[in-house]
Amino acid sequence: MEIESGSCPIPVWEDIRLRFDWQRGEGAEYWTGDLERVAYVPLGGDALLALRYDLAHHHGADATPLPYLPFLGPDRLLRGYADDRFSGSWITVANIELRRPLFDLAADPSTGQPIATVGAALFGDAGQASDSFDGIRWDRWHPDAGVGLSLTVEGIAVRLDLTALSPEGFHMGMSLGSGEF
DSSP states (O other): OOOOGGGOOSOOEEEEEEEEEEEEETTEEEEEEEEEEEEEEEEETTEEEEEEEEEEEEEOGGGSOGGGSOEESGGGTOTTSOTTOEEOSEEEEEEEEEEEEEEEEEEOTTTOOEEEEEEEEEEEEEEEEESSGGGOOGGGOEEEEEEEEEEEETTEEEEEEEEEEOTTOOEEEEEEEESOO
């Protein structure tokens, strides 16, 4: 029996990344392995559901310079917490976003395609850090949720995320990247 991709009810994992970084020198050695999966599910109209899961392990924390230690916070898409809020040799984070373009600001006269698009997103994040793999448990997730506004100009996106639901209170963050909002 074959399942066509159009009839499959589960998300198609469009992007799977495996990263490995090994550092050695002057009697010190440490490494990090990271597995990230991303899926995009069109919901009809212009709405898009974006799903992301990341699991990372860092070995050799005693030999690692402070700036290279693994931390969990806004830089790892746990947007409702302070920078470098959680640390451990095992880090995991999951994100869900409902994205939608709101309106176009201008169109390229030669192609008719929009030059700039304003979009919005509702998001939820959850993450945790532990010193052992056994410490990653269902009762240890640190959640947050909020809304994002974006401006995409010719493939460059600027996004403002406002996290209103977090145990640490209101947070605001800005990001710059390529692609869509």
